Amino acid sequence: MNxxxxxxxxELYWDEDINCxxxxxxxxxxxxGTAIEPQTVRAAVGLHGAGGYRAQCxxxxxxxxxxxxxxxxxxxxxxEMVSACYEFxxxxxxxxxxxxxxxxxxxxxxxxxxxxxxxxxxxxxxxFAYQYILELTSHFCAGKERTGRPETVxxxx
Numbered sequence: 001m002n003x004x005x006x007x008x009x010x011e012l013y014w015d016e017d018i019n020c021x022x023x024x025x026x027x028x029x030x031x032x033g034t035a036i037e038p039q040t041v042r043a044a045v046g047l048h049g050a051g052g053y054r055a056q057c058x059x060x061x062x063x064x065x066x067x068x069x070x071x072x073x074x075x076x077x078x079x080e081m082v083s084a085c086y087e088f089x090x091x092x093x094x095x096x097x098x099x100x101x102x103x104x105x106x107x108x109x110x111x112x113x114x115x116x117x118x119x120x121x122x123x124x125x126x127x128f129a130y131q132y133i134l135e136l137t138s139h140f141c142a143g144k145e146r147t148g149r150p151e152t153v154x155x156x157x
Contacts, residue, residue: 025065
């Protein structure tokens with residue numbers, strides 16, 4: 001799975017030149033066998049740090065969009081989806097230190113930045129989201145009451 005993520009992120013960044021939010025959304029869709037509608041992919045065009053404003057990280061935004069799509073497909077309630085998004089954001093921030101693109105981007109920002117500077121971070125973020133969603137859905141499938149952040153989430157890239 002790690003090699004798949006690394007290869008797919010590289011293809012989406014360098015061959016298709018798409019942003020981190022769309023890359024996250026597409027990779028998670030592929031990993032979970034969930035179709036992502038073209039309109040949804042187009043809607044994520046400005047979700048890389050809020051259109052480059054350097055606000056919420058596109059890795060978070062793409063994962064949150066995917067959570068909504070995936071959990072809706074599982075028949076989860078809106079309250080469960082909102083709770084899962086909250087818990088994901090908390091877990092992401094706890095693991096990576098922030099939800100803000102400005103804080104997470106390696107080396108910060110400058111006009112001379114090379115393209116796709118966040119490629120490694122993207123791989124780690126997608127692997128984190130993948131593991132998080134696996135744990136979350138295992139709780140749902142087992143019929144267990146959600147009690148907060150899954151304990152087994154680990155970055156595996």
